[in-house]
Every structure is written in structure tokens, then in C-alpha cells.
Amino acid sequence: MLIGRSREREALGGVLDAVRAGRSATLVLRGEPGVGKTALLDDLLARADGMRMLRATGVQSEMELAFAGLHQVCAPLLTHLDRLPEAQRRPLEIAFGLSTGSAPDRFVIGLGVLGLLVEAAEEQPLLLVVDDAQWLDRGSADALTFVARRLLAESVALVFATRSSAELLHGLPELVLEGLINGDARALLQQALPGPLDRAVLDRIVVETRGNPLALLELPRGLTPAELAGGFSAPDAIRLSRRIEESFLRRLQPLPDETRRLLVIAAAEPLGDPSLVRRAAERVGIDPDAMRPAADADLVELGSRLRFRHPLVRSAIYRAATLQERLAAHAALAAETDAERDPDRRAWHRAQASPGPDEAVAAELERSAGRAQARGGLAAGAAFLERAARLTPGPGRRARRAIEAAAAYTQAGAFDRAEDLVAIAHTGSLNQTQLAKLDTLLAQVAFAANRGADGARLLFAAAERLVAVDPELARQTYLAALSAAMFTGRLASDVSGVEIANALLAAPAPSGDSHAGELLANGLALLFTAGYASALPVLSRAVHGFRDEAALPAEQLHLLWLASAMASLLFDDESWQALSARFVGRAREFGALGELPVALETRIFTHLFAGELGTASALLDELAAVTNAIGSRHTPYGALGLAAWQGREDEVERLRDDAMDDIVARGEGIGVTVSYWASALCLNGLGRYASARTAAERASAFEPERSASTRAWALVELVEAAARSGETEQAARALEQFSELAQASDTNWARGLQARSRALLADDGNAEALYQEAIERLGRTSVRLELARAHLLYGEWLRRHRRRIDARTHLQAASRIFADAGAEAFLERARGELLATGETLRRRTVETRDRLTPQEAQIARRARAGQTSAEIGAELFLSHRTVDWHLRSVIAKLGLGSRRAA
Template sequence: MQLIGRDAETGVLEEFLGRVRAGESHAFALVGESGAGKTALLQHIAERASGCLVVRVEGVQPEADLAFAGLYQLLTQLPVRFDQLPAAHREALRTAAGMRPGSLNWLAISLAVRHILFAASDKQPLICLVDDEQWLDHASVHVLAFTARRLGTRPVGLVFASREPSSEIAGLPFLKLNGLTDSAARALLDSTLAAPVDPAVRDRIIADAHGNPLAILDIPDEPLGGFALPLVTKDEWHLDTLPDETRRLMQVAAADFVGDPVLVWRAADKLGIAARAANPAIEAGLLELDTLVRFRHPAMRRAAYWSATLPQRQEIHQALGDVTDQRTDPDRRAWHHAHATPGPQEAIAAELERCTVRAQSRGGLSAAAAFLERAAILTPEPAQRARRLFAAAAAKHDAGARNQALELVAAALAGPLSAGERAKAEQLRDQLRTATSLMDEVRRAVEAGGNTDEVCIESVLEAWRGVEPTTADDYAKAVLYNGIGRHDAARDAALRALHTPLVITELAEAAARTGHFDLVKALPDPVGDWASGIQARIDALLTEGAQADAHHRDSITYLDRTHVRIELARAHLLYGEWLRREHRRIDARAQLRTALEIFTSMGAEAFSTRAQRELRATGETARKRTQPNHNTLTAQETQVAQLARDGLSNPEIGTRLFISPRTVQYHLRKVFAKLDITSRTQLDRVMLG
């Protein structure tokens, strides 16, 4: 991880590591408020400590009262030979662990721990990183602090990160983590922003954050042109103890996303709030009102905003809109007025729509989308409203907010659109549905593999779509490279992602395709249809001839019973590829076509390209790749529909086309949707030929 603006601190840490490596013990405390970057710095040490044994202990709030919980964490990571400990030490530890009755002998326990640390540092320098010391149980702190003061000349380093170091740690040398400088804070903010941000809003975010990295990273990635309402938050800051007028002033300040004191004062004045109302908030350190309006913490701004009732918020936005300059800031004025009105009003909606372009230049696509959405909501006339809803949907789509786009386009289609607009809206809806269904598929695929936490679904989605993931998620990369057929790159990525159990499937394919059969691993516990299907695939990749054939078919059978269509499609693809290499071209085509259709219907671009390439290699003339068109049937769907019309059951059709009954069912569902019918008896009526 790249730390920004911590050169001085990392310099100190390097020196610390140098001293420990040179055989000089050292212990110190890393002190800073929540979010200051303590854990990040500990991580930095761990990454730099090559050649050292690094152990980590973390204080966790619920265990703060559990005596020796921290020591237990520490000792389980060290190579302790209890039989080699002096008897007194051994007994003391057993008492501490509750394995033996008796009163605690603190000195013996501490010496035992020191003994163990020293023994562990015999072969290589030892680094102990203790995080969140403020939550470490007192017994462990006591012992560790004792040890830290008596390390002598051994290569042992101890670091305690803490918000508020306990008195026992307080005596150690300490490194205080202050806020980042403004320029570092800006660099950190810029590193996280996807859309352009109005410089004024950027300044305000930096000001509120007071250099706290977490506060900077914690900003909503909603329209950052300042065209977003603060995130809803639970009221952690007790504003209700403040005088009424003071609280109202804070609400006004919170609603002004730019943090312009002139504007805030003028709006306050309009609302009859006297200037002196600021004093209690300023005295309590909650608010600063000088060249910029700053809150003590971004969460405080959110709390202030949402402490107002809806009518109060509308009143505040009205005042802020009124005092905003129409000539220099028309978009911000329109935005405030749009949040002041309790119901639809054409004049305001039209003004918002006019300001969209300007809002976009300030806050990017998502700001433009927010403007259009609000404009649509405020539009009284149905046709106009439907048109704006569609424009908003398109903008949300461009801004990457798929679900919201889908909701808006559905709302637009429910209204009176012109024929041309309707066609466009339907096209957008279909496109969005495809993407959404892929998203669901990816989630299912990941869940079937049992891990949901470690995998960044968005990155994996990108990979399935054939797009280079924006994050450095190696699992997603393995999926992408397998998809586009760069198996060597997929193999390397998969090897870097071994901590993700799901990667086994990617590794198997990539390694087998590049001839590194030794790297293919079996699933640890292939229970259930998904795991059995994947294991069968792995077996298929490792075998030849009739055995491989049987494994491929098993894999399809198992995966067909799951809801993970994307893996089913891959099973068809792999089988098809295998069949082609066995020169069974006709069989291969059926498999590859099935795979291609599932991939295409989901928008799994990379894999559909691969399936298409394979299909072409079987001699089939390639069809032009199109977006799924909901009016025309694909070749496979036509075949299925014809057989269904001719009275064949799903299993019969499956046998004919060499696909499973469930896949037949899947094709039929799509046929019905495209032809707008509900049962196979209607096929006769709508199908010719």
C-alpha cells in the first residue's frame, strides 16, 4: 500500500527496523486518533520487515476484559517449547492460562514471556506489532510493557499502536501521528476520486477532515460536485444539548456543501438566526467559521444536517438557494431550490435540466444524473416527466449506477414516451438487465465457492465482462485472463491469489492449459453440486480420452443443478474445446453454441469471444455478435423452439441437441419472453417454418 504524506514517520520506522536487525532491542508507541493511520503504518512495518519474524496482536473491544487474551494471541504465533522453559515459568504460564489453580505470579509470567520472545529471536529478528492497545486486556498490557522495558540487546522490536496509550505504555518513547498536511490530504483525496470535483467542495472536504486519512477516504462517492445530500447517519454527536438557534445555524452550515461562510451567514440572516448563535458551537469546538466553514468531523456535518426535520431542511435549502448568485452559481442555486420545494414544480425542474451540463463539469456524470433525476421527480407533466426520467436513467447508466438506472428507465417506460424514445428506453433497459443478470451471476458464482468477503464483486464483474479490473484483485485478473485465453497470465495471477479459495477453479484451467499440471489443486472439500461440478471439471482437465469425456459430462450435469449459469457455460465451453481437439466437430459446436449463448445473454464478453473463436475453429461461420435482441431468436433458441413446437419434451429436446433439460428450459424461457408468449402451445401460433 502506498502511504501518502508519511515520509517522516516511515523514516522513523525504517530506523527502528534497522536497529532491531542490528541486534538492538527497541520498543515504542504509535499514538494517534482513530483513522490517523496507525494500522496502516503497522502494516508498512510488516511489509518492510523481510528476514524478520513478524507477529501481530490486536486489542479487540469485546475482549478487553478477558485477562491474557492478548498474550494468548502472541504466544500462539511463536514457536514455544514449553518443555524447555524453566519449571517456574511453565507453572506461572499454566496458572495464567487457567490450567492450574493458584495465584498469579506476575514476575514469573513476564519473565516467561520474555524468555519465549528471546528464544524466538534466536534465528531471526523478532518484530511484535500490537494494534489497538487501548483495547488490549490489562493483564497482557502489564506483561508486555514489563517486557518492553527489559529487552536488553536482543533483536526484538515491539510497537504498540494506540488511540490512548495506557499508563504503562505511556513511559515508552512514542511517535505521534498528527493529521496529514493539506497537500498530502489533497493527494489522498485525489487518489480516491473517480469523478472531477469542484475545487470549492474539495477544499471543504479537506477542511472538515482535519488531515485524518479515514475522514478523507470516508466521503460518499456520490456526486461530489457538492450536489449530494449528506449521507444519513445515526446521531452520534449530541447536538440536542446545544441551544436551538445554535443547532439551526449548524444545520444551515451542513446544508451548504461548499462551506462558504458568506453564504451561510446570509442564509442564517434570512432565517432570522443571529450571529451570536455560532458561539456555543465554536466554543465547544464543533464548528469553525472563518475563511471556510468547517465541522470538527465529517460525520458531525451529516449528523447536523439530518437533525433537521424535512420542512426545516426545505426552509434551509430555500434560504441557501435565494442567497446564491444566479449569475455565477446557477447550478447550485437550482440545486438548493430543488430541495426546497415540497412537490412538483415545472419552473424548478426546467431550471435544473438547464443546469445539468454545468453541474456535470463540476461534479462529473453522477452530478449530472442527480440533476436530471431530481428534475424528473419535480416535473408535473407526464410526458415531460417520462422524457426526463429516461434522460436521468441514461445519465445514471453512464455514471455506473446500474440499479438506479434500471429503476428510472422502468419508471420512464411506465409513462407516455414517444415511439422513438420508447425504443431507446427499451434498448437501455435490456442492456441494463443483461448487466444486472451478470452481476447476479457473478455473485452466485462467488457465493457458491463459499467466499463472499475476500472477493471484490465489482472487479470480478468487470473481469467477466472482459474489462481489466480497476482494482488489483488477482482473482478477478485470473478470471479475465482465462476469459480472453491468456492462460499464462491467468496462471500467474491465480498463483498470487491463493488466499482466495475460489481461485482453485481458475488456477486449474490456467495451469492445465499451459501444461503445468503439477499446479492444479483439488478442491479441499467437494461437497454439493457446485463443488462436485468444479471438481469434475478439474478431473477432466487432468485426464484424457473416455475418462475426460465422462468428467466433462459430469461437470455439466452437476453445474446444471446449481444456479450458477456462468460456471455451467464454462463447463460447456471447456467440453466444446476438448471435443474440438478430439475432432468431434459437430458435438463441439453444440457445446460451444450453448456456452456462447449463455455468455452473450449475460454480457460475459471475454468468454463469449473465446467461445466464438472456438466455434469458428469448428468451421461454423461466425455470426455477428449483437446485443441480446429481444425480438429475434438465436439459432439455438430457434432450434429449441421448433422442437418444442413439434411436441418434444424438454428431456427429449435435450437429448437431440446434446444439452441438459435445464438448459432447454432456459432457452425456452427466453423464447417465450422474446415472442411474448407464456406457453409452448402458443409457439405454433407465433412461429413460421
């Protein structure tokens, strides 16, 4: 019976009630070790009658094995694999080693897991509990978090238990577990005491254990009343979890020696496989029945899986074992692990069994690293390489493996680990090229962690050293430095983009045909040195080269960001969409958490301009989770853009003001540009043109910021704000600057914005044709919100010229797009203009925001186009049941007869 947990049991009962009613539910139990998370999960499972129950446990020693946690979750459900679409089934088969193929996108894996759970729930409501979630491997944690955020109308419940300090699972509904309050804590403590104890001593023990249930139960075991009389405190008191471990160790001491040795083997085997533990025990001459005394002492539970009473039992046993006992345990487990079926776990056990350098084991680990990366486990691959480096006897080979591990950790966003590996590499015998590579890695870590001026400076210095020893790598590093200089922008100090670009152009060029990366380097250098028009032909070839590139290795992912950025600067919306989607997909696929934040920011902006604000918001949640996980410093570009398009002035100002000091301190000049562009966009939407003009001036003031598409967007905002403020000369100057870009680009996006901007300054004889040109050109692009703005401005112009019927047509077109997107400020402008034309707005039109959410609007558009629920779900990373639930809501809200009418 659980004492003092009525509130928590009620909350968990609500999870069961929701699932039984056909809804989904997610809950994260957070608390310190021993606070009762596992006991609550046991109680929950005992009450889940009529449900299918799955249980998984994170294992600390498996954190480096890609998708190890998902193996536990999904293994009982693999009979449902055949029901999944090929696009979901195939990635799961690759991730689980059931088939071979290219590394799958980890979020497609998440969608496959979602599909698997939903299929199982079709037969019976499903409850999945995950204990010790803080020890899940990164791929499994990401996939399960992804699933939890996309459950809605399925009979599936996910309940996680994790430690208070764990960074995973943030943003999901939480229940924080505290210690028991005094009365309940005393009641539990008295159950564990060998006899009566003074009330004052009871109270002292309760205070010192902070009401932690496991501490209250375990610490008094084996102690006499006299030993308990002073409580547990001491001047050198250690952490509570260690004290609980020590209480378990006291219970180990009377066990037979053979039992304790067998427990070490069990503690070293993370899956709790009784068969494997039995075989390993027999290999070292231990009778498997020696486990019985440990079960009698309530330290382990024997069954289809061998479970320790508490994770701290496992850690206590493993920590207390001698080095020789650990080595022997891992050696036995390695010998009994099937090399064909589970080569990576075998390699890991062999590594843990190695008392010193061993090239054969190191080589096996290196092969495991390759398999892990092929399955999408970049962090797992890095961990294998790190262990391989530490076991490598030769200094040269050790340095090479350490460098490879450091590079993998950098991409995985584990910057501290990367720096440790750089230090290991420095202990080896390094040539000049390797030394320069290490300098480059440290520079990449600095840039990935804070996106500030230090990154450009350090990368430039590393490139300068590489020129003499590896000219090709030097050019790649110059390009990385230019990439960093794009972030530095107006706040550059020690080194400027022009200086880096000149050095790149002066560096020896590779022979043969120029590939996309080399074209990108030359084009970007020309952009800094010769200007937009000169660079455009080379950059255009580079962008299209990346679109045609069949494959791109993980170490070149940053080039996709540059290619995407150049596509937006060239106003090539089709390439911008394609490359940004590919960048996110590849970053997820490789588990490249160091690159994923930039990839997500890029993709968020394509969704914003496309009017898909709901999708952008969902990606912002993912972005927050990634940046929290890797600890990088992050300017909220996407959040600023979303708030600006939604017309939330207070939020734009708060985000800008909160970030500005940090932006300036780090030297991330592009942050200044984006912040004031967002303000200008928001204020133009609100019709506050004088304030918008001031913000747009600040955003576009730094003319040398040639590589920032945001500055070009700011010029467009400045034209509108200045024209509407009566500052026509300023508007004309901004238009002239933008027109240089538009004429060189000559795309429908750029020419459409140019025509719209020219119309604002044109006389009555020319304005109408320019507005019509803008609508025609922007209608051929994916930037739907810019098209809506053209309709809005044209409608405003028509109304002022008393052409009310014509005005209504364009104002209604603008309203529909703004309403579907959730662009509230611009929508209010369009509504006001419609009312001024004498339009009687139906309630359904006026209350668009309350009628359909951004996600409902996206689903409705796709359904209207004839897509099935499964197809919509695949695109939006939702289950088909959630899509159907949203469509029923759309049909009910709009009073429609069918999904095609949505």
C-alpha cells in the first residue's frame, strides 16, 4: 500500500481514465532517486486492468547504444510492423537491425513508433511506462518525446519516470514528486524500524531524509535503536543516493561470495536477460541458482526478466565490485553474446573487459561505430570511437580515432566530450595536418556553442594554419569561417567577412571540375568582395548543385545551411524549401544535434513565409528541446518571426529585449538584424507605420551585411513603412537598394516584392498594373503570406479609389490566407478594410481564429486537395487517427458535409 500518495495516484488514475475514454495521455513523473517513482509505476500497472501494458527501463550502460530503449518498447509490438506503410516500416527495420539500408531520419523513426503504438491500441487500450528515462539513449528519448507530443485521439498513454535533474522530456505534462510530508513519512519509517524510537529522533530522521520513501525504508535496515538514536547526519554527510546505495551494500555483505559475484554479472548486463546471465555465470563456474539468496533478500526479482529492486541496487553492486570482478563479468558476457545477432553489445562488453590497450577490441569498436552511425546514432558512434581511442595502443592511430570521435561528438552537440577527445588526441603523435584539424574542431565547438564572433576568428586562424599543410581542408575551413562571419555581421571585431573572403579566393583552388561545395565557397567569397550581382550566377549554380547532390556526409551538413541561406538570399523559394527540408532531414538522420538547431531555424522560416505558422510553432518546440539538451546559446530567431507574423507586439519586444544583451556580448550581429526586422514586420501588420519605419531602419542600416536575406526583407518593410508614413524619399532609397537585388535575382519572389513595393510609390496611372504584377508573380511562389500582403495592399488601394466591389475580392483573398495561417495583425487590417467597403462579415469569417487552429487549417487544405489521412499524417508527423479527429472538428466548426468540403 502506498502511503501519502493520494494526489499522485489520482493524477495517474486520470491518465487511465483518459485512455479508457479513447483519448491519449502523457505524464512525466520527476523526482530524486528513491522518491517513489517506480512504486507509483507499479501501482499504475496494477490498476490498468483491461489494457495492454508495456514497460521499459532506461539503463545507464546502454545510453551509447542507438535505439536500445526503443528495442525494449517495440519488441513486443513487432508483429504489427506489416500494418505500417512502407515509409514507416522500413526505417524501423533499419533502426532495429532487421534489415539494412541508409540511415533513417530519427523523426521518421518516431512516426513509425507512433504508428506501431496506434496499431496496437486499435485492438486494446495501450499503457506504456518508461522507468529511469534519464538513462534512455538519445535516439530513443527523441523518438518517444516526439510520439508523446503527437498523441491526441488515440487510446495510448505514455508515463515516464525520470530524475529531477534530467534534461529530457521537457515540455510534456509533469508531476513533480516530493518527499512525504511529516505524518506520512513517520508512518512509513515506523514500518522499517526494529522497535519503538523517540519521537524527536523520528522527526530528525524524517527531516534528514527529506521524506524520501526509499531512504526511510532502506537506511534503518540492520541498525539497532542505539545506532539510530542520533539520526543519520554526520559532519561529512554524503548525498542521499549514495547513502541509500550504502544501505543496499550492507544487505549484500551477509550473502554468499558466489551470489555477490553473480550479482556483479547481472549488474553488468543491462537487458536483464536471465538466459544470458545464466550462461555467463556457468562460464566462470558459478551456479546460476546462487541468485536465490539475493531474491530472498529482496534485492532482485526473478522472472522472464531479471529486475533489481531499484536502480540504485544495480549501481551499488557495480560500484562496490573490484576491478577484477567487473572485468571478469564483462568478459563472460562478451563471450556469451552472439557476435552475429548483437555485435555492438558484444564489442561494448569486450571493451569493458579490457584491462588495458587492445587493438583488436579497438578495431571492433570502430566497426561498431560505423554501424551505429549507419542506423542514425551519431552520438552512439562517437561513444564507440571514444572507447576505441582509449583502448588503442599506437599513439598515431589513437590520435586519429580521438579526432574522429571529437568530430562526431561536435556534430552530436556533445561539446564537452569533444573537447575531452581533443585533449586525448594531443597526447598522441600528431602531424601538422592533425594539429590544424584539432584547432578547427575547437573552433567549430566554439561556434556551434554560441554563434558569436569567436567562431569566425578561431576558424579563420585555423584555416590560415592549414593552407601550408592541407590546402583543400584550408578552403573548407575558410568557408566555415565565412559561415560564422555571416552570423557576426555588423558586430565583427577581430576579423571581417571581407578579410576571410579575400583569403579564401587567394588560397590554392582544387583542380578539376568545381563541385557544389567549391562553387558555394567561391560564390560566397564573391558576395563579400564583389557584391550580389557578381556572386549570383556562381551561387545559383551552387544552390542547384546541392539540390541535385545525391548524398552528403555528416561532416558536410553545414554546407546545407549555407546553400539554404543562399537560396533565400537569391529569392529562390523552391530551392529554399527543398534544401531546408533536406537539411533538417539529414541533421535528424545523423543525430547531428550540433547542426540541428540551425537546420530547424532555417526550416521554421520557410514555413512562416508559406503561411504554415502551426508547423513552425511545432518545430519551435523541437528546437527548444534540442538547444536545452546540448546547452548551446541560442538567439530566438524562429520565435521572433512567428510572433511577428502573428502580430504579437509585446512578445516580439520581450524576445528582442531579452536576447539583445547576449547578442551584443557574443558578437552575433545577425541577431540585431533579425530582431529589428521582426519588429518592423509586426508593426507594419498592426498599421503602426512610424514605429515600423524606425525598426526597419535599424534592421537594414548595416549595408555591408550582404549575405543576410533578412536585411533584404527589412528593405521591403522599410518601403511600406516609410511610404505609409509619408517619408517617400526614404521609401524610394530603400526601394532602389532592393531593386538592385530583385533585378539581379529575377525570380517571381523578388520581382513580386519589387512590384508591390513600387506600387506603393507609384502614381494612380501605374499603381494598379504593379499590384496586379505582384499578385501574379507571388501567386507562382510558395511565399503565401507575401501574396496575401499584395492582395491586402491592392485591396486597400482599390477601396481608397472607391472601387468597393473590386476591393472586396482582394481583401477577401487576403483574409482567407491570413486566417488560415493565424497572421492576426494583418488579418485585422484586412477585416477593417472589408468593413469599410460595406461588407457584412459573417460571424464565421470574423471569428476565423476561434474557428480553426493553424494545424486544423493545414489539415483542411490537404484534405481538400484529396490527400488521405495517412498521407496528411506522414507530412505533419501525426497519426491517422489524430488527423481524422482534427477533420471531424473542422467539419463540425464549419458546418460542412464532408472532408472534401473542408
